[in-house]
Amino acid sequence: MSELWEYSVPGIPDHLFARGTAPMTREEVRVITLSKARLGPGFTVWDVGSGTGSIAVEAARMTPGGKIWAVEKSAGGCRLIRENCSRFGADGVEVVEGEAPEALATLPRPHRVIIGGSGRRLFAILEAVREKILPGGRVVVNAVTLETLCGALDFLGSRWQTEVVQVSLNKSVKKGGSRLMKSFNPVYIISAWERGEDLGG
Amino acid sequence: MSELWEYSVPGIPDHLFARGTAPMTREEVRVITLSKARLGPGFTVWDVGSGTGSIAVEAARMTPGGKIWAVEKSAGGCRLIRENCSRFGADGVEVVEGEAPEALATLPRPHRVIIGGSGRRLFAILEAVREKILPGGRVVVNAVTLETLCGALDFLGSRWQTEVVQVSLNKSVKKGGSRLMKSFNPVYIISAWERGEDLGG
Amino acid sequence: MSELWEYSVPGIPDHLFARGTAPMTREEVRVITLSKARLGPGFTVWDVGSGTGSIAVEAARMTPGGKIWAVEKSAGGCRLIRENCSRFGADGVEVVEGEAPEALATLPRPHRVIIGGSGRRLFAILEAVREKILPGGRVVVNAVTLETLCGALDFLGSRWQTEVVQVSLNKSVKKGGSRLMKSFNPVYIISAWERGEDLGG
Amino acid sequence: MSELWEYSVPGIPDHLFARGTAPMTREEVRVITLSKARLGPGFTVWDVGSGTGSIAVEAARMTPGGKIWAVEKSAGGCRLIRENCSRFGADGVEVVEGEAPEALATLPRPHRVIIGGSGRRLFAILEAVREKILPGGRVVVNAVTLETLCGALDFLGSRWQTEVVQVSLNKSVKKGGSRLMKSFNPVYIISAWERGEDLGG
Numbered sequence: 001m002s003e004l005w006e007y008s009v010p011g012i013p014d015h016l017f018a019r020g021t022a023p024m025t026r027e028e029v030r031v032i033t034l035s036k037a038r039l040g041p042g043f044t045v046w047d048v049g050s051g052t053g054s055i056a057v058e059a060a061r062m063t064p065g066g067k068i069w070a071v072e073k074s075a076g077g078c079r080l081i082r083e084n085c086s087r088f089g090a091d092g093v094e095v096v097e098g099e100a101p102e103a104l105a106t107l108p109r110p111h112r113v114i115i116g117g118s119g120r121r122l123f124a125i126l127e128a129v130r131e132k133i134l135p136g137g138r139v140v141v142n143a144v145t146l147e148t149l150c151g152a153l154d155f156l157g158s159r160w161q162t163e164v165v166q167v168s169l170n171k172s173v174k175k176g177g178s179r180l181m182k183s184f185n186p187v188y189i190i191s192a193w194e195r196g197e198d199l200g201g
Numbered sequence: 202m203s204e205l206w207e208y209s210v211p212g213i214p215d216h217l218f219a220r221g222t223a224p225m226t227r228e229e230v231r232v233i234t235l236s237k238a239r240l241g242p243g244f245t246v247w248d249v250g251s252g253t254g255s256i257a258v259e260a261a262r263m264t265p266g267g268k269i270w271a272v273e274k275s276a277g278g279c280r281l282i283r284e285n286c287s288r289f290g291a292d293g294v295e296v297v298e299g300e301a302p303e304a305l306a307t308l309p310r311p312h313r314v315i316i317g318g319s320g321r322r323l324f325a326i327l328e329a330v331r332e333k334i335l336p337g338g339r340v341v342v343n344a345v346t347l348e349t350l351c352g353a354l355d356f357l358g359s360r361w362q363t364e365v366v367q368v369s370l371n372k373s374v375k376k377g378g379s380r381l382m383k384s385f386n387p388v389y390i391i392s393a394w395e396r397g398e399d400l401g402g
Numbered sequence: 403m404s405e406l407w408e409y410s411v412p413g414i415p416d417h418l419f420a421r422g423t424a425p426m427t428r429e430e431v432r433v434i435t436l437s438k439a440r441l442g443p444g445f446t447v448w449d450v451g452s453g454t455g456s457i458a459v460e461a462a463r464m465t466p467g468g469k470i471w472a473v474e475k476s477a478g479g480c481r482l483i484r485e486n487c488s489r490f491g492a493d494g495v496e497v498v499e500g501e502a503p504e505a506l507a508t509l510p511r512p513h514r515v516i517i518g519g520s521g522r523r524l525f526a527i528l529e530a531v532r533e534k535i536l537p538g539g540r541v542v543v544n545a546v547t548l549e550t551l552c553g554a555l556d557f558l559g560s561r562w563q564t565e566v567v568q569v570s571l572n573k574s575v576k577k578g579g580s581r582l583m584k585s586f587n588p589v590y591i592i593s594a595w596e597r598g599e600d601l602g603g
Numbered sequence: 604m605s606e607l608w609e610y611s612v613p614g615i616p617d618h619l620f621a622r623g624t625a626p627m628t629r630e631e632v633r634v635i636t637l638s639k640a641r642l643g644p645g646f647t648v649w650d651v652g653s654g655t656g657s658i659a660v661e662a663a664r665m666t667p668g669g670k671i672w673a674v675e676k677s678a679g680g681c682r683l684i685r686e687n688c689s690r691f692g693a694d695g696v697e698v699v700e701g702e703a704p705e706a707l708a709t710l711p712r713p714h715r716v717i718i719g720g721s722g723r724r725l726f727a728i729l730e731a732v733r734e735k736i737l738p739g740g741r742v743v744v745n746a747v748t749l750e751t752l753c754g755a756l757d758f759l760g761s762r763w764q765t766e767v768v769q770v771s772l773n774k775s776v777k778k779g780g781s782r783l784m785k786s787f788n789p790v791y792i793i794s795a796w797e798r799g800e801d802l803g804g
Contacts, residue, residue, distance in 0.1 A: 011236025035212025150552035164373035183786035351753035384585035413638025437614025574767035
């Protein structure tokens with residue numbers, strides 16, 4: 001275990017990660033995302049649009065014997081991911097510098113796919129994921145724009161079971177002796193899995 | 202591992218638990234609560250107002266070599282906790298039938314305390330916790346009423362560092378071919394720890 | 403003015419309306435909807451999917467010299483609208499029993515259109531609205547499903563300026579001497595107007 | 604009516620007000636606040652901690668024949684209030700430069716009191732309000748800190764009926780061709796009125 005985070009639960013505080021200026025999945029959203037991905041021992045996981053690697057680092061810690069493929073197009077992002085893996089002893093992460101979906105072509109087939117950043121290529125990425133994901137697999141998309149929300153539902157909703165959870169967080173910050181409740185932008189966590197198990201969402 | 206939940210992350214779906222009519226910490230709130238509690242190997246954890254035991258079960262799974270004391274006043278609740286521990290193979294849970302704070306008097310000193318249900322005896326419970334908690338300990342209170350929120354801040358805010366996170370969730374439910382976004386009552390997760398580490402909240 | 407609501411602001415409490423079992427736009431969402439519709443004196447307003455008529459009643463009170471066309475397909479709904487208009491002295495409301503978009507064909511061209519219920523015919527309704535709305539008009543859609551949200555953005559986003567506001571409300575309810583914060587399902591309020599004035603959303 | 608806002612509903616867009624750097628009650632929260640204040644013709648209204656005067660301006664527009672006393676301690680704030688009253692033709696506003704509760708002592712007794720900014724003197728202000736408010740009056744407190752929320756409930760809850768509504772808003776902003784949902788800090792709107800009418804909150 002890392003000296004920075006010696007605990008056995010996920011949810012490493014945001015400020016412990018090397019960040020640069022990259023956007024980051026907040027610790028509370030991250031733990032729900034990991035939960036929705038239903039990670040298990042030995043799993044192969046794609047983390048698409050890995051950013052600072054905070055998801056990849058925590059996924060590695062929660063997936064003993066597994067392998068996390070952190071796909072990130074920017075060189076600066078890839079450096080951050082490597083720094084954070086080193087900082088938290090996340091040995092199971094492989095950093096892939098490249099853009100999805102092209103960068104996904106040579107990766108081993110995944111049990112789980114987490115999509116944090118997709119930009120305008122969401123459909124192409126989801127198509128690539130659908131072709132390669134293992135039977136019984138799960139996809140989790142974290143959306144902060146309505147275009148990603150609606151696009152993911154459009155693609156996934158007709159093919160798979162889906163669940164959408166919108167997470168809104170307010171967190172106290174001290175201001176002049178009082179606790180101001182500060183909001184964070186909401187995240188839509190869209191989970192998808194093959195038809196069969198219908199959880200009703 | 203349990204056959205019902207063979208994964209290595211927390212966040213067992215609510216519907217997999219035996220529930221009866223007891224209120225229950227929802228899976229998404231539960232994973233954040235476990236994270237805020239910063240559980241680690243070998244820890245002694247009090248789960249006060251354990252309800253269905255969903256927190257206790259997941260805490261046990263995330264705390265190898267540790268011991269979870271699930272304190273619950275109702276006999277029916279205690280049966281549910283035992284049933285759920287058995288269902289998910291949570292061996293490290295000890296069920297304590299009794300009312301806090303009296304029921305806490307004979308328990309071993311905890312590294313962590315999670316308070317889900319406190320009713321009108323919040324201050325007495327927090328006083329008991331403060332006396333018994335180990336140095337470096339953390340307390341996490343899940344509040345659904347303004348009285349518990351304000352009371353917990355009143356007691357904890359003057360003695361310890363605190364962070365308040367309000368979690369609001371909307372989840373899709375199918376209705377006539379559409380996805381209605383259904384809200385769940387918000388939960389205030391109040392974390393407290395001894396002065397020293399100031400995270401600004 | 404009505405004796406039931408003798409005030410000059412909108413926001414008549416929900417429980418003062420005759421409701422039956424029809425869904426209803428909550429008072430807090432209603433006042434934002436009326437505001438986003440930018441009602442003015444003498445305006446012609448269509449209220450499509452009028453339900454209990456709570457929007458129509460308050461729109462009439464806020465639109466001196468105007469006319470509100472309350473379109474509702476169910477006969478029971480139409481009775482509720484008439485009852486509520488009578489109850490609150492909303493003289494400017496005309497009830498139109500029929501289904502949109504067909505029922506819209508013979509109505510006078512509107513300055514404003516508020517769409518509360520659309521079901522699966524959203525695109526046809528929006529098409530009819532686009533043909534008939536007066537220059538400088540505004541459309542406000544209240545969406546509670548992701549399908550209506552995404553559909554409205556798909557149709558309106560490419561033709562008009564749009565703004566989306568998601569409103570989430572928690573309201574205190576007494577429970578055993580405490581105030582439980584109870585959530586209400588979120589509503590997406592989508593406003594659209596002709597290109598020209600870009601408010602950035 | 605003003606040329607800037609020629610409509611008969613409240614909810615003047617934030618960007619139309621002169622603002623300086625003062626915090627401001629957002630348009631969507633403002634319309635709910637005005638509604639909860641149940642303004643009526645001829646009412647005397649105190650707007651305590653008036654800031655930019657956005658509440659005072661809209662209250663004046665919604666209170667024909669009434670008088671709004673806008674109390675603001677900073678000279679810069681008072682200039683903003685006057686500028687905004689002039690901009691929107693709000694003739695019924697009297698600006699009172701001074702700090703509450705002292706500045707309230709000489710004002711005529713109010714039908715309604717809206718408290719937007721109170722700082723550390725909340726109890727003294729509420730005490731002054733309680734002494735002066737007319738029978739059948741209502742108080743609305745907009746709280747953005749937990750201290751104001753808990754303090755207002757502590758003072759008002761034992762003396763009057765209260766309702767708490769927490770309003771959370773997300774609003775679309777264009778970002779690279781997509782609509783990012785941007786959150787705004789939540790506001791607790793606490794309404795209080797004399798015992799008698801119990802709305803259950």
